[in-house]
Amino acid sequence: MKISTIRSRTVVMPSTNIDTDQIIPGRFLTTTTKEGLGAQLFADWRYDAAGKAKPDFILNKPESAGCRVLVAGRNVGCGSSREHAPWALLDYGFQAVISTEIADIFRYNSLKNGLLPVVVDDATHAWLLANPGAEVEIDLDSATLKLPGREPVRFPIDPFARYCLMNGVDELGFLLSKDAAIKQYESRLGA
Amino acid sequence: MSAAKTMFEKVWQAHEVVPETADTPAVIFIDLHLTHEVTSPQAFSLLRERGLRLRRPDLTLATMDHATPTRTEQVFGGAPITIESAAKQIRQLELNCADFGVELLGMQDERRGIVHIIGPELGVTQPGKTIVCGDSHTSTHGAFGALAFGIGTTEVGHVLATQCLLQKKAKTFAVEVDGLLTAGVTPKDLILAIIGKVGVSGGTGHVIEYRGAAIRAMSMEERMTVCNMSIEAGARAGMIAPDETTFAYLADKPRSPKGAAWEAALTRWRALPTDAGAVFDKTVQIDAAALEPMVTYGTNPGMVVPVSGSIPDRRGDPVFDAAMKYMGLNPGEPIGNAPVNVVFVGSCTNGRISDLRAAASVLRGHKVAQGVHMLVVPGSQEVKRQAESEGLHEIFRSAGAEWRESGCSMCLGMNGDTVGKGEYSVSTSNRNFEGRQGVGARTLLASPQTAAASAIRGRVTDPRELLNG
Numbered sequence: 051m052k053i054s055t056i057r058s059r060t061v062v063m064p065s066t067n068i069d070t071d072q073i074i075p076g077r078f079l080t081t082t083t084k085e086g087l088g089a090q091l092f093a094d095w096r097y098d099a100a101g102k103a104k105p106d107f108i109l110n111k112p113e114s115a116g117c118r119v120l121v122a123g124r125n126v127g128c129g130s131s132r133e134h135a136p137w138a139l140l141d142y143g144f145q146a147v148i149s150t151e152i153a154d155i156f157r158y159n160s161l162k163n164g165l166l167p168v169v170v171d172d173a174t175h176a177w178l179l180a181n182p183g184a185e186v187e188i189d190l191d192s193a194t195l196k197l198p199g200r201e202p203v204r205f206p207i208d209p210f211a212r213y214c215l216m217n218g219v220d221e222l223g224f225l226l227s228k229d230a231a232i233k234q235y236e237s238r239l240g241a
Numbered sequence: 242m243s244a245a246k247t248m249f250e251k252v253w254q255a256h257e258v259v260p261e262t263a264d265t266p267a268v269i270f271i272d273l274h275l276t277h278e279v280t281s282p283q284a285f286s287l288l289r290e291r292g293l294r295l296r297r298p299d300l301t302l303a304t305m306d307h308a309t310p311t312r313t314e315q316v317f318g319g320a321p322i323t324i325e326s327a328a329k330q331i332r333q334l335e336l337n338c339a340d341f342g343v344e345l346l347g348m349q350d351e352r353r354g355i356v357h358i359i360g361p362e363l364g365v366t367q368p369g370k371t372i373v374c375g376d377s378h379t380s381t382h383g384a385f386g387a388l389a390f391g392i393g394t395t396e397v398g399h400v401l402a403t404q405c406l407l408q409k410k411a412k413t414f415a416v417e418v419d420g421l422l423t424a425g426v427t428p429k430d431l432i433l434a435i436i437g438k439v440g441v442s443g444g445t446g447h448v449i450e451y452r453g454a455a456i457r458a459m460s461m462e463e464r465m466t467v468c469n470m471s472i473e474a475g476a477r478a479g480m481i482a483p484d485e486t487t488f489a490y491l492a493d494k495p496r497s498p499k500g501a502a503w504e505a506a507l508t509r510w511r512a513l514p515t516d517a518g519a520v521f522d523k524t525v526q527i528d529a530a531a532l533e534p535m536v537t538y539g540t541n542p543g544m545v546v547p548v549s550g551s552i553p554d555r556r557g558d559p560v561f562d563a564a565m566k567y568m569g570l571n572p573g574e575p576i577g578n579a580p581v582n583v584v585f586v587g588s589c590t591n592g593r594i595s596d597l598r599a600a601a602s603v604l605r606g607h608k609v610a611q612g613v614h615m616l617v618v619p620g621s622q623e624v625k626r627q628a629e630s631e632g633l634h635e636i637f638r639s640a641g642a643e644w645r646e647s648g649c650s651m652c653l654g655m656n657g658d659t660v661g662k663g664e665y666s667v668s669t670s671n672r673n674f675e676g677r678q679g680v681g682a683r684t685l686l687a688s689p690q691t692a693a694a695s696a697i698r699g700r701v702t703d704p705r706e707l708l709n710g
Contacts, residue, residue, distance in 0.1 A: 067541050081330075155477060224407070225407060
């Protein structure tokens with residue numbers, strides 16, 4: 051999968067510290083595949099005890115349909131290393147997550163699956179929270195976030211991760227290409 | 242003369258297969274890959290799809306802990322596993338390990354246990370190693386001076402296939418713990434206080450090194466409790482310099498180096514601690530002597546107060562307000578008023594033998610309060626055998642607690658060991674997130690001593706009240 055530009059309205063979930071247990075609760079981790087996890091995304095916020103959609107939860111509102119960009123409160127993705135979190139977000143249809151801080155393991159896991167983690171400054175974040183449903187554009191090549199009526203904002207992204215995302219390069223393939231160096235390391239250290 | 246280096250920098254540099262450049266991350270060699278049933282199936286599928294083999298079976302070790310039952314009849318007696326998907330996941334791990342040649346400490350193996358408990362028990366966790374596992378509490382192994390961190394399933398696949406990871410070098414963060422912990426105050430209380438101070442994202446992008454008198458005075462098991470919860474401060478790894486305490490712990494472990502290899506290892510390990518004058522990117526200081534037993538009141542591990550204290554009043558802060566609503570607690574109220582329905586002693590944070598001894602020392606001669614369900618789950622089968630040889634299980638049972646087989650159990654409730662909706666659980670585990678221990682469960686994190694004291698009184702209790710009386 052190659053990614054260059056994402057254009058979408060935003061869904062805003064302003065809660066701070068949205069952890070991976072919220073993104074996908076532990077009881078759904080007994081799966082042995084990646085497929086279908088979107089149905090359980092935010093399960094405990096999204097459904098009642100009978101499994102019925104809670105009408106006041108943002109993803110259950112009609113205006114959220116088709117949105118590809120999730121604006122989260124500060125520090126999203128903390129907690130467990132479960133890659134099921136980005137798998138669930140992607141399976142549901144999200145392509146990018148925006149916050150002021152994104153937890154390390156979740157950020158790594160997201161980049162490896164084509165879910166774009168976008169870290170923005172406080173002022174941009176405040177604007178995004180105040181303007182749910184805004185039509186935004188994320189341009190990966192220039193690493194900019196374009197917001198209606200505002201100056202484009204640069205966001206940090208690891209150049210290698212960007213290269214891999216834009217060219218559909220698989221990191222495992224890159225690692226496998228280093229086989230000679232790995233062999234040399236192993237024989238040098240007797241590792 | 243080379244510049245002064247931190248322990249993290251030394252371990253990092255020793256494992257650079259290809260150094261980081263402006264355009265590419267470093268290729269880092271992994272000395273030990275631990276794996277379990279939950280975060281590995283899709284990685285093995287990736288290897289199958291690509292026609293790849295396991296590169297280093299000798300550096301790979303699997304066990305099962307998250308989805309496994311803790312009832313003896315299900316582990317050893319052939320009773321069916323209640324959750325069908327969990328049973329399937331366990332069977333899948335057995336199949337994957339057989340297909341790819343991974344050593345598996347399976348369901349009935351006497352060495353089975355929580356992956357972060359058995360690594361040190363076996364002696365495969367050693368100073369200076371790079372250790373990874375598809376599990377965020379891999380930070381536990383940093384207590385030995387290893388660089389140990391959690392990875393996602395894609396990275397599990399990378400390590401299976403290449404024994405390497407692509408990584409950007411983290412920043413360094415010194416947590417200096419001066420003074421000594423006082424009686425009844427434990428390493429769990431210390432790490433909760435540290436998370437309260439630095440915040441749940443304070444360590445993001447950093448590797449923590451815990452330093453200072455209080456850390457030096459700790460046993461290995463205590464150091465593991467501290468490093469375990471580094472991830473709860475946002476840090477992917479936490480490290481403690483190896484010393485005589487570390488070497489004494491490892492000396493008689495089954496897979497630690499022996500003979501001349503042990504002597505050579507000691508020489509390497511003694512060179513690991515951070516050099517005098519090395520600079521950390523960030524430093525905080527904390528006075529261990531001033532700490533009290535701590536307990537969380539909210540829905541992240543940074544929302545913590547002394548057991549003798551009160552819930553703060555931060556009304557108007559949306560995080561605080563949401564936590565109060567979920568927890569059903571009131572701003573300004575003494576945390577000692579909080580009711581207790583369930584007490585869980587166990588997990589990779591506090592499931593080792595010293596933790597069970599600590600809980601038993603409080604419980605001895607007491608009963609669990611009426612209406613409180615207490616579950617004691619040893620961190621490994623080795624811990625279970627040791628506890629039973631000391632008679633700890635009889636103390637738990639005669640107090641009215643349940644005594645189970647090892648596993649992650651109620652820390653995350655994946656195996657069906659859950660806390661009911663709206664119930665209050667005083668838990669020695671590591672996360673108090675909404676729903677972590679079951680849908681609608683309300684978790685208060687605490688030490689084994691505080692958990693045991695709270696079980697006896699049926700409300701959150703300072704263990705020093707019972708230890709002194």
